[in-house]
Amino acid sequence: MTLHHYLILAAVLFCVGLMGAFTRRNAIVVLFSVEIMLNAANLNFIAFWRYSDNPELLHGPMFTLFAIAVAAAEVAVGLALVIAVYRHFKTVDLESMNTLRE
Amino acid sequence: MTTTTLALIPLLPLLAAALTCGLQNGRRAAGVAIAAMLGSCGLALAAFNEAWGMAAGAHKTFNFEWLTVGDTAIPLGFVLDPLNGAMLAMVTFIGLLIFIYSAGYMKDDERMARFFCYLSLFAAGMLGLVLANSLLLLFMCWEIVGVASYLLISFWFHKPEAAAAGKKAFIVTRIGDMGFLIGILLAFKTTGTLTLYDGGQGLLETLPSGMVWGMQASGLISLLLFMGAIGKSGQLPLHVWLPDAMEGPTPVSALIHAATMVAAGVFLVARAIPLFEAGDTLPVVAWVGAITALVAAFIALGQYDLKRILAYSTVSQLGLMMVGLGVAGVSVGMFHLLTHAFFKALLFLGAGSIIHGCHEEQDIRKMGGLAKPMPVTTIAYLCGTLALVAFPFTSGFFSKDEILAGAWATNQPVFWIAAAASLLTAVYMTRQCMYVFPGTHRGAHTPHESPRIMTVPLVILALFALGLGGLAKDSVLAKLPGEAAQHETIVIVVSIAVALGGIALGWLIYRGRALGQAADPLAVTPLVRKLWFDELYAATVGRLWSLAIIIAEQLNELLLRVRDLAVLLADRTGNAFAIGGDRKLIDTLAFDGMCNRLRSAGHAVTRPQNGFLPGYLRLIALGAVALGVLVFWIK
Numbered sequence: 161m162t163l164h165h166y167l168i169l170a171a172v173l174f175c176v177g178l179m180g181a182f183t184r185r186n187a188i189v190v191l192f193s194v195e196i197m198l199n200a201a202n203l204n205f206i207a208f209w210r211y212s213d214n215p216e217l218l219h220g221p222m223f224t225l226f227a228i229a230v231a232a233a234e235v236a237v238g239l240a241l242v243i244a245v246y247r248h249f250k251t252v253d254l255e256s257m258n259t260l261r262e
Numbered sequence: 263m264t265t266t267t268l269a270l271i272p273l274l275p276l277l278a279a280a281l282t283c284g285l286q287n288g289r290r291a292a293g294v295a296i297a298a299m300l301g302s303c304g305l306a307l308a309a310f311n312e313a314w315g316m317a318a319g320a321h322k323t324f325n326f327e328w329l330t331v332g333d334t335a336i337p338l339g340f341v342l343d344p345l346n347g348a349m350l351a352m353v354t355f356i357g358l359l360i361f362i363y364s365a366g367y368m369k370d371d372e373r374m375a376r377f378f379c380y381l382s383l384f385a386a387g388m389l390g391l392v393l394a395n396s397l398l399l400l401f402m403c404w405e406i407v408g409v410a411s412y413l414l415i416s417f418w419f420h421k422p423e424a425a426a427a428g429k430k431a432f433i434v435t436r437i438g439d440m441g442f443l444i445g446i447l448l449a450f451k452t453t454g455t456l457t458l459y460d461g462g463q464g465l466l467e468t469l470p471s472g473m474v475w476g477m478q479a480s481g482l483i484s485l486l487l488f489m490g491a492i493g494k495s496g497q498l499p500l501h502v503w504l505p506d507a508m509e510g511p512t513p514v515s516a517l518i519h520a521a522t523m524v525a526a527g528v529f530l531v532a533r534a535i536p537l538f539e540a541g542d543t544l545p546v547v548a549w550v551g552a553i554t555a556l557v558a559a560f561i562a563l564g565q566y567d568l569k570r571i572l573a574y575s576t577v578s579q580l581g582l583m584m585v586g587l588g589v590a591g592v593s594v595g596m597f598h599l600l601t602h603a604f605f606k607a608l609l610f611l612g613a614g615s616i617i618h619g620c621h622e623e624q625d626i627r628k629m630g631g632l633a634k635p636m637p638v639t640t641i642a643y644l645c646g647t648l649a650l651v652a653f654p655f656t657s658g659f660f661s662k663d664e665i666l667a668g669a670w671a672t673n674q675p676v677f678w679i680a681a682a683a684s685l686l687t688a689v690y691m692t693r694q695c696m697y698v699f700p701g702t703h704r705g706a707h708t709p710h711e712s713p714r715i716m717t718v719p720l721v722i723l724a725l726f727a728l729g730l731g732g733l734a735k736d737s738v739l740a741k742l743p744g745e746a747a748q749h750e751t752i753v754i755v756v757s758i759a760v761a762l763g764g765i766a767l768g769w770l771i772y773r774g775r776a777l778g779q780a781a782d783p784l785a786v787t788p789l790v791r792k793l794w795f796d797e798l799y800a801a802t803v804g805r806l807w808s809l810a811i812i813i814a815e816q817l818n819e820l821l822l823r824v825r826d827l828a829v830l831l832a833d834r835t836g837n838a839f840a841i842g843g844d845r846k847l848i849d850t851l852a853f854d855g856m857c858n859r860l861r862s863a864g865h866a867v868t869r870p871q872n873g874f875l876p877g878y879l880r881l882i883a884l885g886a887v888a889l890g891v892l893v894f895w896i897k
Contacts, residue, residue, distance in 0.1 A: 258873030
C-alpha cells in the first residue's frame with residue numbers, strides 16, 4: 161500500500177460523489193453525495209499525514225476532525241433546508257424546484 | 263470628593279430627567295425630580311464644604327480620558343475650587359427650592375411630568391457646566407442648558423408668543439455661541455489643549471501666546487468667549503431674548519432666567535478670567551456690563567408686565583456683575599451673582615405667587631391692593647425688593663457696594679453709569695410695588711394667598727436675601743481670586759444715596775396717583791417700546807435677511823434663464839447633427855445593430871439560467887475544474 165493507492169481511492173470516492181450530486185434528483189441523495197465528496201477530502205488529509213515526514217505533529221487528524229465537526233453542522237443545516245423545502249413544495253425533487261426561472 | 267461623587271452631582275438630575283420623560287403622573291415625576299435634586303444638593307454641599315476649606319486660589323482637578331481618536335486623546339474632567347463650589351451650592355439649593363415650588367405651581371398642568379423632565383435636564387446641564395474642567399465639556403453642557411431653556415420657555419407652545427419666544431431665545435443665544443465655539447477652536451489651535459487646569463499644562467495655566475489675525479491670541483480668545491457670555495447672560499446687544507423668555511412658566515423664569523442659566527455667562531467670564539487678564543480685555547467686559555445695566559434699567563421703567571420688569575432688572579443686574587468682574591475681579595462679580603441669585607429667585611417666585619393669586623394676571627395695572635389678601639407673599643416680595651435696590655444692610659447692598667467701590671478705584675465713568683443704573687433700579691422697583699401692593703384691587707377676580715408649598719420656599723429665600731450678604735461677604739471675598747477695593751467715603755455715600763433717593767423718587771412720583779387709570783408719567787413711548795431694539799433688529803437684520811432673499815430669488819431667476827438657454831442650444835445642436843445623415847448611421851447601423859447583437863447575446867447568456875438546480879451544480883463544478891487547471895497552468 162503506497163500513498164498512491166489512497167489517493168486513487170479518494171479520487172474515485174470524490175468522482176462518485178460528484179456524479180451523484182450531478183445526476184440524482186432527490187435532494188437528500190444529493191446531500192449524501194456531497195458528504196461522500198467531503199469524506200474523500202478527509203481521506204486525502206489522513207493519507208498525506210500518514211505518509212508525511214513527521215506524522216507526530218498530528219496536523220492531518222486535527223484537520224479531519226474539524227472537517228467532520230463542520231460537516232456535521234452543515235448536514236444539520238442542509239437537512240433543515242430540505243425539510244423547509246419539502247414543507248413549501250411538498251416534494252424534494254430538485255427538478256421540480258424551478259421557481260428561479262420565473 | 264472623587265471623580266464619581268462629583269460626577270453624580272450632574273448625573274442625578276440627568277437620571278431623573280431620563281426617568282421622568284416616560285412618566286405620565288405629574289406628582290410622581292415631581293417626587294423623582296425633587297429626590298434627585300435633594301441628593302445632588304447634598305453632594306454639592308459636601309463639595310462646597312471641601313472647596314471652601316481650600317486655600318484661596320487652590321483647586322483640585324479630576325481629569326479622565328473621554329475618547330481616543332487615532333493618537334489624539336480627548337480628556338474631559340471636573341474641577342473643584344471655591345469659585346464653582348459656591349456656584350454648585352447656590353445652583354442646587356435654589357434649584358431645589360424652585361423644584362419644590364414648581365410642584366405647587368404646576369399641579370394643574372396636564373404636562374407636569376414633562377415639565378419636571380425638562381427642569382431636571384436643565385439642572386444636569388447647569389451643574390455639568392459649573393463643574394467642567396474642559397472648555398469642550400463646558401460647551402456641551404452650555405448647549406444642553408440652551409436646549410433645556412428653549413424647551414422650557416416654549417413649554418406652553420400652544421401660545422404663539424411662547425413658541426416664538428423659545429425660538430428667539432434659542433437663535434439669539436446661538437449667535438453668541440458661535441463666537442464661543444470659534445473661541446474654543448482658536449484656543450485649541452494656539453495651545454493644543456482645552457483642559458482648563460491640568461497640573462501646569464492647562465489652558466488657563468499656560469495661556470495662549472502669539473498673535474492671531476493681528477491681535478494678541480489670549481485677547482481675541484477671551485473676547486470670543488465673552489461673546490458667548492453676552493448671548494447667554496443677556497448683555498447688550500443680545501439681551502432681546504431674555505424679556506421675551508418670560509412667556510415660560512414662572513418657576514422657569516426664576517430658575518433659568520434669573521438665578522442660574524443667565525449667570526452661566528458671568529460664570530464663564532469668571533472661570534476664564536486669566537485669559538481676560540492676559541489679553542487685557544477686562545475693560546471691554548466692564549463697559550459692556552455698564553451700558554447694559556443702564557439701558558436695561560431705563561427700559562424697565564416703562565414696562566407694565568410684572569415679570570417683564572423683573573426680566574429687564576435681571577439684564578441690568580447681570581450687567582452690574584460684568585462690571586464687577588471687569589473692574590475688581592472674580593470675587594466681587596461672583597459675590598453679586600450669588601446674592602442676586604437668591605433675591606432674584608425670590609422676586610420671581612413671589613411674582614409667580616402674585617400671578618397665581620390674581621388668576622394668571624400679569625399686568626400690574628390690573629393688580630393693586632394685594633398686601634391684605636397675600637401677606638406672606640407681600641412681605642417676602644418686599645424683602646426681595648429691598649435687596650435688589652441695595653437698601654442698606656440687605657445682601658444686595660453689600661455686593662453692589664463692592665462693585666461700586668471697585669469701579670471708583672479703576673474706572674470712574676463706569677462708576678457713574680453703574681450708580682445711575684442703581685438709582686433707576688430703585689425707581690422702577692418702587693413703581694412696581696406701588697402698583698401691586700397698596701390701594702384697592704383693580705382686577706376682575708378676588709386675589710388669594712398661595713398654598714404653603716409655594717410660600718415656604720419664598721420665606722426661606724427671603725431670609726437669604728436679607729442675611730446672606732452680610733454673613734458671606736468676608737469669606738467670599740477672601741476665598742475667591744481678585745481683590746476688593748478700598749471703600750472711599752464717596753462710594754458709600756453715593757451707594758446709599760441712590761438706593762434711598764430712588765425709593766423716595768419713586769414714591770414721590772406715584773404717591774396719590776390713580777394708578778391703572780391715569781397715564782403713567784414714566785411709561786413714555788420709547789420705554790414702553792423697549793427703546794425699539796426689536797424694531798431695530800427687524801429693520802436691520804430682518805431687512806438684510808429680506809434683501810438676501812430677494813437677491814437669492816433673482817439669482818435663481820437668472821439661473822433658470824441660463825438653464826433654458828443651455829437647453830435650447832443643446833436642442834439646436836442635436837437637431838443639426840440628426841439632420842446631417844446621422845439618423846441612418848447611428849440609428850440603423852450602430853444603434854439597431856448593437857441592440858440586436860446585445861439581444862442575441864442576452865439570449866445566449868440566459869439559456870443556462872433555466873432554474874434546473876443540478877445544472878447549476880454542474881456549472882459550478884466546471885468552473886472549479888477550470889480554476890484548478892488555470893492555477894496549475896499558471897504555476
